[in-house]
Amino acid sequence: MxxxxxxxxxxxxxxxxxxxxxxxxxxxxxxxxxxxxxxxxxxxxxxxxxxxxxxxxxxxxxxxxxxxxxxxxxxxxxxxxxxxxxxxxxxxxxxxxxxxxxxxxxxxxxxxxxxxxxxxxxxxxxxxxxxxxxxxxSSMVMYRKDLADAAGVTIADNDSWDNVKAAAAAMHDPDNGVYGACLRGKPGWGDNGAFITTVANSFGAAWFDADMKPQLDSPEWNAAVSFYVDLLNSYGPPGSEGNSFNEILALYNQDKCGLWIDATIAASFLENPNVAYAQSPNAGNPVGANWLxxxxxxxxxxxxxxxxxxxxxxxxxxxxxxxxxxxxxxxxxxxxxxxxxxxxxxxxxxxxxAKFAEAELAAIDSAAPEATDLKPYVGVQFVAIPEFPEIGSAFGQEMAAALSGAKSVEDALAAAQAAADSIMKEAGYY
Missing domain, CATH: 3.40.190.10 (Periplasmic binding protein-like II)
Structure with a gap:
């Protein structure tokens, strides 16, 4: 009724x-x-x-x-x-x-x-x-509080990536089917591209400069992607290059993940009662560390x-x-x-x-899609231009290749840079 x-x-x-x-x-x-x-x-x-x-x-x-x-x-x-x-x-x-x-x-x-x-x-x-x-x-950290406590580690709001990596290492127990960090690796601008961009943002990277020229060959992008690849290859589940939201949700609900950084909406579907939440980590730049x-x-x-x-x-x-x-x-x-x-x-x-509600709302309220001095465009994990889906899709394929070991991080970023440069030139940006 x-x-x-x-x-x-x-x-x-x-x-x-x-x-x-x-x-x-x-x-x-x-x-x-x-x-x-x-x-x-x-x-x-x-x-x-x-x-x-x-x-x-x-x-x-x-x-x-x-x-x-x-x-x-x-x-x-x-x-x-x-x-x-x-x-x-x-x-x-x-x-x-x-x-x-x-x-x-x-x-x-x-x-x-x-x-x-x-x-x-x-x-x-x-x-x-x-x-x-x-x-x-938005996005946030969802982690197994029982595993973190047993390992003697903590994860704070807006923690450093180094501390989060240390927590993943401490919870990592593959012999018992637990992987320290479950993160998106499946290619796509809204899949691995979304998560990797928030990592890159937090390392001080940006997709484009003030003239809308791609910046994927910058030291900041290299540092961010290298960190991401090492984190997942060291403490992630096998085959991470095939995992996105639904695949990781299934892993998490099988108690196979120590921590997961992904969409806040995932909290509605987590079945383990020992989940705790924290605002997304960063490597010195908190702006853009969580998507919208x-x-x-x-x-x-x-x-x-x-x-x-x-x-x-x-x-x-x-x-x-x-x-x-x-x-x-x-x-x-x-x-x-x-x-x-x-x-x-x-x-x-x-x-x-909904014990996740406060953390979810805080993440949404803190997301920063507006253009800044660092990124002269609207968007956090995407760029609000018509050409971005094509650029982001090419980028996602290259990042999956880097994660799987088919390419080095340097070669993957160089290929993504070349693709983005060609698309932006053809579109007449410069």
Missing amino acids: KLRNALRAATALSLLATGAYADGHAKELTIAIVNNGHMINMQKVAEAYTEETGVALNWVSLEEGVLREQVTSDTATGGGQYDIINIGMQEAPIWGAAGWIEPLEFGDDYDVEDILPAMRAGLSHDGTLYAAPFYGE WAWAMAVPAGTENAEEAKAFIEWATSKAYVQAVGNHPDFGWGSVPTGQRASTYQIPEFQAV
């Missing part, structure tokens, strides 16, 4: 306004989503949406890198394969400005001001919201079901949806999507079960 009441409150007015009931025929929406936990949960929760509205939902669940490739290709060409797409902060402002996705405006009950300012700003262009956050995240991201929902321009798609997004990113998950018999308050709305962190039932 609570679920249905919350659903009605969020959808009735918008659906009547769009005419979704007008012809008596059920609409169907095709939705491309990333195959992360909260998105998978949404398929179950949204069964009530179909029951209430008659709008059928066709889900296309894809691995992160595949999703980005397919959604970008279809949206850029106006392919019309999807009515709703998962995108993030790299794409939303650029695609909105280009007219690839529809602007989003919702009713007063939606309370757009409740969306965390960092999320709202990152998904907007010139003050117009082009994608609504389903969940938001939202998996958001957008409507591709030209879909014939734009109004119905916007009505679904209004529900799926609303306060009512959070209540629906919290009150759902299969999920509960520990499984609600976080990082998107300030009000979520004030719900008593959520506060009672």
Whole structure:
């Protein structure tokens, strides 16, 4: 009953306004989503949406890198394969400005001001919201407090990378199936590229200089990537070059990881009760040591079901949806999507079960996407320019080669630098 009441409150007015009931025929929406936990949960929760509205939902669940490739290709060409797409902060402002996705405006009950300012700003262009956050995240350290205590080590907020490496070494026990550090290695600008960029930021590196010339051949990049490769090769699980979020989550929940530095949203899915949290480490520069991201929902321009798609997004990113998950018999308050709305962190039932909430919110609030003297561009773990996905993908492949030992760090960075330089020159930056 609570679920249905919350659903009605969020959808009735918008659906009547769009005419979704007008012809008596059920609409169907095709939705491309990333195959992360909260998105998978949404398929179950949204069964009530179909029951209430008659709008059928066709889900296309894809691995992160595949999703980005397919959604970008279809949206850029106006392919019309999807009515709703998962995108993030790299794409939303650029695609909105280009007219690839529809602007989003919702009713007063939606309370757009409740969306965390960092999320709202990152998904907007010139003050117009082009994608609504389903969940938001930064990155933080998630570590086994019992293993750290047994090894006599501690991990502090904003600790040094050297201390974190020492903690990983102390917890590393491969004979008993425990690896000191589990970190992303799978190639992709949003996979290994995202994590490695935060490491590089903390070493004082930047993707581009003031003239937007790539800087991947700098001493700071070499130091950061060398540290990363040594850390994972010394204290990570075998085959780390194939691991991203879902693979490491599985390892962590099998008690095979001492520490994991990754998306704050992972804390919702950790099963071991002995997990503690700390703000991301750095090597002297804390700015950019933790990323900022939202998996958001957008409507591709030209879909014939734009109004119905916007009505679904209004529900799926609303306060009512959070209540629906919290009150759902299969999920509960520990499984609600976080990082998107300030009000979520004030719900008593959520506060009672989410021991990660304070650390998550602190990480989001401290993320720094704005341009600085060190990095003359917007973005933490990505660069907010249209060319970055191509550059970042090439970079990710080279970093995976360095991690696997197929290339030296120097050769991998040189190849990534050459690729970035060619792409930026062809785009006319210099």
